[in-house]
Amino acid sequence: MRDKYASMIADLNTFGVEISDKQLQQFNTYYELLVKWNEVMNLTAITDFEDVCKLHFVDSISACQFFDFSSDDYSLIDIGTGAGFPGIPLKIVFPNLKITLFDSLNKRLNFLNEVIDKLDLNNQGSIVTLHGRAEDFASTKKDSLRETFDIAVSRAVANMSTLCEYCLPYVKVGGNFIAFKSEKASEELVKAKGAIHLLGGKLTSSNEFILPESDYSRTICIVNKVEPTSKKYPRKAGVPSKTPL
Template identity: 80%
Template structure:
């Protein structure tokens, strides 16, 4: 197992993480299930082993360089989790996290529930899946609202930062963090999103640009602190944040 994952092990070491044999076995099972389910539904266009390790597994943990997920038993929501990135890798590496995986497609959640069961991810801090759009569970009127109940919101979803902030910041407690994974340098996007972040009660506190270990893949991690409660008017109705991003 360690020979098979030698490159990934080194990448994690570069991030300051030593993977146990149990964690390697969990990543191996995750990869196996990802490829199996991807044959019957669209989970990822990236399927080659080394690429999945680098661009999904290592990338999902890369924010650890700038935020210590192991510091506390944080509650975390992964908004638009898709195939489980970054939520599942974060859970494997930091098992005490209490994670909610939110996605709008039930078929993806069926996959994630099998991953959770097969990897035994509920053995320490809890991990659950939740079906719905990003706007559904953070609105004032929803009786099942999870508004401002999480220490951390994360997202690797493909959307501009203004839209992602409206999706994610309403879920975060005052004093918590929204961590957005961007797959490229994001200076211009950050500039355009500053007004939206302020409107939603947040403040950008860091936006490091870096390259994934032993690669040429540029990344930006945007770390936004929740400074005050989000106004009741946000998020707007489903579909509006993506069609008309705040400025």
């Protein structure tokens, strides 16, 4: 197994991450399930083994260079998780995390529930799936999930202004929103400056890097929640994407 994953192991070592044989087996099962389910539904355009390892698994874990996920039993919500990125790889490597995988498409969550079961990811901490739209579960209504998470993450979902409106309402004051962005992030961050402020956030770092042994540029943006989000946000479903702040 280690020979098969030698390249990924080397990539993760550059982040200071070492993974066990059990974790490698979990990644292998995850890959097999991803390919199997992708034959009957659209989970990812990337199915080649080496590409999945680099562009999904390693990419999802890359934020650990800039944020220590192992330092506490953080509660984390993955907004628009899709096929489980970055939430599932983060859970495999940092089993202490208490993760909510949030997506608007129920059939994706059926896939993720099988992944959670087959990988036995609930044996330490917890991991659950949640179906709905980001704008709805962060309302000010009773029993909402507003400002209940230490961390919100999102990867390749929307522009930074829209992402902040989706994600910051879920984060506790003192918590962080971590955005996984492409090389276009610097331009997005300029446009999102007002939105970050309006939503109670403060950009604490924008970290540009190249995925190990590749030409793929990435940026991890970390926004600290410094004050409660105004009750005006998020706006009703569909508005943040059509009319970014």
